[in-house]
Every structure is written in C-alpha cells, then in structure tokens.
Amino acid sequence: MIPLLDLKRQYAVLGPEIEERVCAVLRSGGYVLGRPVEAFEEAFARYCGTREAIAVNTGTSALHLALLALGIGPGDEVITVPTTFVATVAAILYAGARPVLVDVDPRTLTMDPARIEAAITPRTKAIMPVHFHGRLADMEGILAVARAHGLRVVEDAAQAHGAERGGLRAGAFGDIGCFSFYPGKNLGAAGEGGAVATNDPDLAARVRQLRDWGQSERYVHTMKGFNFRMDAIQGAVLGVKLPHLDGWNAARRRVANAYEAGLADGLVRAAGPFGADHVCHVYALETADRPGLMAALAAAGVGCGIHYPVPVHLQPAYADLGYGAGSFPIAERYATRTLSLPIFPEMTDEEIGRVIEAVNAHVAPEAAPEAKEFAL
Numbered sequence: 001m002i003p004l005l006d007l008k009r010q011y012a013v014l015g016p017e018i019e020e021r022v023c024a025v026l027r028s029g030g031y032v033l034g035r036p037v038e039a040f041e042e043a044f045a046r047y048c049g050t051r052e053a054i055a056v057n058t059g060t061s062a063l064h065l066a067l068l069a070l071g072i073g074p075g076d077e078v079i080t081v082p083t084t085f086v087a088t089v090a091a092i093l094y095a096g097a098r099p100v101l102v103d104v105d106p107r108t109l110t111m112d113p114a115r116i117e118a119a120i121t122p123r124t125k126a127i128m129p130v131h132f133h134g135r136l137a138d139m140e141g142i143l144a145v146a147r148a149h150g151l152r153v154v155e156d157a158a159q160a161h162g163a164e165r166g167g168l169r170a171g172a173f174g175d176i177g178c179f180s181f182y183p184g185k186n187l188g189a190a191g192e193g194g195a196v197a198t199n200d201p202d203l204a205a206r207v208r209q210l211r212d213w214g215q216s217e218r219y220v221h222t223m224k225g226f227n228f229r230m231d232a233i234q235g236a237v238l239g240v241k242l243p244h245l246d247g248w249n250a251a252r253r254r255v256a257n258a259y260e261a262g263l264a265d266g267l268v269r270a271a272g273p274f275g276a277d278h279v280c281h282v283y284a285l286e287t288a289d290r291p292g293l294m295a296a297l298a299a300a301g302v303g304c305g306i307h308y309p310v311p312v313h314l315q316p317a318y319a320d321l322g323y324g325a326g327s328f329p330i331a332e333r334y335a336t337r338t339l340s341l342p343i344f345p346e347m348t349d350e351e352i353g354r355v356i357e358a359v360n361a362h363v364a365p366e367a368a369p370e371a372k373e374f375a376l
C-alpha cells in the first residue's frame with residue numbers, strides 16, 4: 001500500500017535528534033513557551049524573511065489572532081475564498097467579523113484578484129487569500145486591490161511554508177502571514193502548532209500579548225486574551241525540523257513534476273506547473289470520473305484523498321453565511337472533481353511510478369474523447 005502521506009519515514013531519519021531535544025525539554029521543567037519556542041520563533045522569522053514570528057498553539061489561532069491584532073471585529077467584513085479548509089472562514093467568525101467569499105481562479109485554485117472589487121463594501125477591512133495546496137496566490141494582484149482600497153491583507157499560509165516569488169516568501173507579502181504546524185503540513189510538529197509572521201512590530205506585540213491571556217506583565221491583563229501558547233516540546237521539534245524544510249519542499253516538487261510528466265492526458269487534468277512558488281503540500285488532479293479512479297487506485301494499493309469534497313459555503317455549519325449552491329461555480333465544480341495523490345518528500349521512484357501506472361491504467365483507454373471536458 002502506498003499511503004497518501006507517511007510521517008514515520010521522516011521520523012525514522014530525525015528521531016534521535018528530536019528525542020534528544022524533547023528529553024532535554026522534559027528534564028528542564030519548562031513546558032510552555034520558553035527558550036525552545038523563542039529559538040524557533042527567531043529561526044522561523046529568518047526563514048520567512050519577516051522581522052518577527054510568534055508561535056501559537058494552532059494555525060486556526062494564528063488566523064484568529066492576526067485578525068484581532070488588526071483590530072477586526074463585529075461589523076467588519078473579511079474577503080476570502082470557499083476553496084479552503086473551514087478554519088479560514090471559522091477564524092473570521094471567531095473574530096466576530098463576517099466572511100465574504102469570492103470564487104477562485106480555475107487555473108490556480110487561489111483567490112482571483114479580478115473578483116475582489118465587486119465584493120468590497122464600506123465594511124470591508126481585510127482580504128485573506130489562501131495559498132491553496134502550497135501554491136502562492138496572486139499576491140501582486142491582490143495587494144494592488146488592497147492598496148487601492150486601503151484594506152489589510154492576511155495570508156493563510158497554512159499549506160505553503162517556504163513558497164517563494166520575487167524574493168518574498170509566503171507570509172511576507174501581506175500585513176501578516178499565518179502558518180499551521182499540524183503534523184501533516186509541510187513543516188509539522190509532533191502535535192498541534194501554528195505561527196504568525198509579520199514585519200510590523202505593533203502587530204507582533206499585540207499577537208504576543210493576545211496569545212498569553214492579554215497580559216502586558218504577569219497578572220496585568222490589558223487585553224481580553226486567550227491561552228494560545230505553544231508548548232516547549234513543539235518548539236523543540238520544530239527547531240530540529242526547520243533546517244530540512246527547503247529540502248523537503250524540493251523533494252515534494254520532484255514528486256509533483258514526475259506526476260505531471262507521467263500522467264496521461266485525457267480524463268485527468270494535472271495541476272502544474274510547480275516552480276518555487278508552489279511547495280506541493282497537496283498534489284491534486286481533476287477527473288471527470290472520481291469514483292471510478294478512486295476504486296482503481298484502491299485496487300492497485302494506492303492511497304488517495306480529497307482536498308476538499310465540499311466547499312466551505314456548502315458545509316451545513318456554514319449555511320448561515322447566506323451562499324447557496326451555484327454561488328461559486330468554479331469552487332463547486334472543483335470540489336466534485338478533485339482527487340489528491342500520495343505526496344511526501346520520502347516517496348521513492350518506484351512508488352511514484354506505481355502511482356502513475358495506476359492512474360494511467362484507469363484513464364488511458366477512453367481518454368481522447370473526454371479531453372475537452374477540461375477546457376477552461
């Protein structure tokens with residue numbers, strides 16, 4: 001069986017170093033924040049190319065605190081996309097603001113800057129693009145709209161640590177960037193974790209204060225904050241892993257490019273190209289026959305996933321956003337057709353070849369007449 005993702009292979013390489021650092025934390029008696037977390041924050045800010053990085057307990061908390069630090073709350077609107085994990089939209093609701101959705105660009109599956117202007121109202125405060133599947137959104141286009149309308153930009157970079165364009169990395173384009181270190185992300189903790197990155201010292205100070213109960217000093221609560229602190233063990237684990245991230249991203253790109261070169265045209269549409277601005281968190285093709293392809297992959301012992309089967313606005317819990325079926329045709333169509341193939345840095349050539357063979361064996365015979373399905 002070739003799994004969608006195998007975290008054990010990474011641990012097999014880094015295990016001894018991680019165990020040494022984690023045991024040092026256990027022996028130290030300091031289990032929350034502290035030096036291991038500070039050291040990771042410094043290293044992660046350097047990695048992102050931002051002045052500061054602040055570690056928190058989850059990526060969702062990073063998004064939530066980024067909005068609060070910008071002063072966004074009840075009565076405000078934040079523009080984002082339906083093609084994302086629900087956390088993006090949930091964080092806007094946690095801040096008390098209203099999520100306003102715009103459809104994605106069918107070629108990149110990220111926010112289409114041409115659709116933003118029509119969604120802006122006098123209440124709009126921020127734009128929250130998502131670097132979906134690890135591909136940087138069109139930040140140049142999004143920032144141009146934001147500047148023209150005086151809006152703040154919060155990047156959901158939970159899937160895109162290290163994606164880079166024009167000398168800037170994910171999280172460094174907008175006012176504030178938000179990351180998740182959930183174990184399956186490109187940089188993953190041994191549990192939950194998240195961070196925000198920013199060049200703005202005031203925003204950084206507010207996020208730091210909000211993550212630790214709004215304290216300006218011990219037992220002086222000048223803001224209504226939260227307990228969103230990172231554990232010292234996660235700081236230690238992430239500190240060991242960060243120096244490997246660029247190598248892992250390159251290894252993911254190699255898998256994606258091999259898929260791109262090897263998959264037959266026809267009933268599937270591939271997802272490339274994969275340059276520096278795509279860190280291949282997910283490799284998702286589009287197929288007109290998803291159930292058939294899933295059955296064929298299962299029979300061939302190849303794992304797969306769907307990211308994500310239902311766009312946020314059609315999830316039952318978010319029906320009250322007020323968008324029905326048909327509101328975002330590109331997002332909705334994509335959700336019915338997307339299928340994610342196994343991708344992780346340690347995949348072998350043999351495994352990559354078996355995945356390609358399994359997909360091609362299913363799609364090749366009837367391919368040609370259906371190819372026009374994927375005309376944009």
Ligand SMILES: *Cc1c(COP(=O)(O)O)cnc(C)c1O
Pocket residue numbers: 058059060061084085087088130156158159179180181182192193194
């Ligand atoms: C994973 C993810 C989040 C949430 O991160 P958690 O650490 O799970 O809270 C937010 N947005 C996107 C796009 C994600 O993929």
